[in-house]
Amino acid sequence: MPKVVLLSDWNAVPTWKEIIGKALDPERGLPESWEPRLTEAKTLDQTEAIAFPTPFAWSEMMSAVIRQGLYNHLLFKLYEDLFLGLVLGHLQLEVADLKDFELGRVLAGTDDRYRYFGLLRGHPRQSDLQGKIFGATAPESLLWPSPRRTDAEWRKLKELITTDSRLNDGYRLLADLRDLMRRQKYWSADTIPWMKGLDRILKDHTGSDGAKYFQVHCHLTGPILASLGAGKSRPLYFPVYKEGFAADLLRALTGSFKQEEGVIAIYDDKNRKACEVRLPSVPTDGDLLLAGGGTLRLPDVAGRIKEFGSARVRLENDEKGDGLHSLLQPLEGALRREQPLYDALGNDPESIRQYPFFYPDVVRIPTIRLGQIVARDTEVSFSGQAYELAFDSDSSGLPLISELEAQTEANRSFILNFTQGGGTRRLVYIESYAGRRIGDLTALGWLLWAFFIGEATWQDDKLRDAELTPLLAETKSGRPFDLTSHAHERALADLDQYRRLATLQRFLRSYSERAKSPDASEVIRLFYEAASAFANSVWAEQPVMENGRASDQWQTVELSGLRVELARDKR
């Protein structure tokens, strides 16, 4: 062949006429014949990472092993242990700003993506591994193993993983991360090494229903600036399995907050520190999110059970001091700068539910569990009974308005648009959500029923039962029609005593006629829904039909500044 291209391992003849011509377009990757020939090394000494022209050669080596699918390579076996060690909490991820020290500045100067450098350190509760660095973080491979750990140390880590009874939970949680990312079209295992690697680690393991493990049973650590393809990278939070963590954190957020050096400390009712929210100060060219702002530092060793008596997450400032909104303002600023994904702290809970892996726990968990009510000056409110969902470790929290707009058997509710003082509020009355019964409508229906049959009366500007006990709760927010917890319990208990079909039919007819008139107010439509929910709870075996004569006795009363009419049975 007289004409050749002056390149090694290049068999094609030149396609250009001149001496020098274009061999590869910019988008063309490394030709296969030039790929690194990685041997399936059995020891770290045999691993020739040093040939990569970067201080982060071990990270490059890890990526190359994954790209080439060398799953029997020692590095991949250690890689798997790093993922599992981290998700099970045997390793802790610490983020350091390399620009804080000379060596770090040198390293970050070669690739700024490594500036916020994650170290994987043995957890303090594991005395054999405590403090030892097993690996670090990287955009392409996410994690990479340290060349300095001995075989014995790796064996110890492996042993901790394989004997951990939560191992399957760890796999499930990692699979949840993959499912969540895949749902948002962020999963590209063909092109991104860490996704390819995690696919291999997970093999047949599947995630939990609705990624419940990720939403409910994990805390997030990091973040790691992770490659997401097409040259993009974002701070990604890595999940660590912790049963019931979301509910526990939310409960803790009812406690007291204290600003301390680089953190917001959270104390329980007995002034014991429950955890810390990192809020490090960063230089002007720094990045609060990548520095770990908003992630939690949990006690290294499980301590006494913390006590939190309140049922309200302290979003706003109150008598205990600054609320979450005030304290997290610097973080909110950092999130807003990352538009459009980080739309705003709490203003876009939909995004946070869809992309929970992009949000630190202190944003993710309150927002996911409280939904729209986490926003400042929220217009949305729920009953106290519904609010309990947020603290229930089996639940994934309060619903979003958008979820309730489509009424199904599992999701039944009424959203009352309530105008007061010039503003419109959205009052949510949930009968059932995600198959769980809250009973807001049935309870309100019971109240209307009690008034209808004369068991409740209007006295001294309040609806009262036969013992003259007020039946409606007085909330600071002025939310109308919520029963006291005592009345709510009564309303849902022993409904059989109200099985009076003719009366129930008249009761329904009375509210139905008014609700169906063209000028019916939203309140009367709410009352009709409530009456209907109550009647059908009493007579569950078949729907109660409206029947008989509608009541012509209506009493006008004022509830929370709202004039409403209540029907009384004529008999």
Next chain:
Amino acid sequence: MPDLLIAVGGTGQHVALAVSRLVFLGALPPLELATVDADDSQELSIGLKTFGSTVEADYTAHPLANGDKIYHPFDKTIREDPEFRDLFSEANLDQLQKDVFEVCFDEISAGIHVKDGMFGRPSLGATIFAHNKETQLKPVFERVALANSIIVAGSVVGGTGAGLIHQLVKKIDTKGHRVYGVIFSRWFSVPRGVAKQTINDSTQDRNMRYGLDYFFRDTRPLLKATLLLGLPDHPPDDKLVPMTLEAGRTDEKKHYLHLMAAYGIIQLQRIAVTEQTDGSTYAASYDSDHRTQIYEAEWHEGQSLSWYANRGAFVKELLDYACSDNFRREVSASFGWMGRPKIIGQRLHDAISLYDKKQRENKIDEIMRTFARLSEQYHFSLSWLDAVLDPLPENLHHDRYTRVKSSDAEKARELQTIWAKNWEEGQEVPTPQEVGRHLHDLLVRSFD
């Protein structure tokens, strides 16, 4: 400002030597050089700094601005033979810094002595570069700031260049400059027992693959265009076989690929004018049925390399004649009672006349010495061209060169013609070296 060639490591120095010669011959435009290497004491480095021992103050200059300087990636004067870890004072690091160092570098790498190279470990080269880019290599980036186009040349197979080259490109503000890469893969082989056995053919192959992998993902997008060069697996003739390093020899290894690299410097920039090259990779071809192709290709100012080779050979013939004993005698004789200035060229005679009679012989010797040194520079350039290419074939010889080569009489006639005009007297009497260089310039300009 001329364009800047940054030559990295041993391969970079080889490219710089090739470029120096071609700039001297005029086949490439003037360039500034910044050479970065750990070692500057080998024959290769000395050859580059002295342009083959032809640079002599006052008489001759290096063809490349700053061609006599080599910048070290770290300060060799501070520590005699530091280990890699010493550069970061590992003993004094706090725990966090220790943790970061250890997770990045294995124990063996930490203990490598890095005085004379990176021992085939590009990872260390990259780190040392990063460590010193703001201090030791500051002068390089000061040159970068002033340059329009920058060409970075080196290989991805060794330790120093392979480690530095990528990080160097990243450090250059590629938005403010057009940066081109001339990157070598394997072009020499290392038999066992050579070069302290820090690299061998196997490590070269490994470094090439790892380096190209990194290059394609990280470095290439930053470059306006890249010329990749390497040896074909089945060389069509002996010009394209790998050079073999020999034990104890650190001199220049002349190779055809270095000529290609030099051609790439001019050709990539030319292509970038008409094509959208950003991030593209270019390669060179070789046609063994058309071995003179590179001689016939268009180089600087549209002339072929053969034209520049003819001109160089033409000037060298005249310079050699002008510093021959015969001509020397004629120069002295031209000032005698029966002397005829036109025999040696009126201009040369006029210039010598400016000196005091008592100093005349001495000044003539100085002028002759200048001619001799310049002739050596031609020899250094043309003999290399003969070595890496076939000697210029007869059919490409220029008539004028053929003529002056044929006899001293023809040479004398050329000198008489080219130097026929009177010396234009200025306010200051020129030095003999200035006279020599001026007359040389006339010889160069006379060729067309």
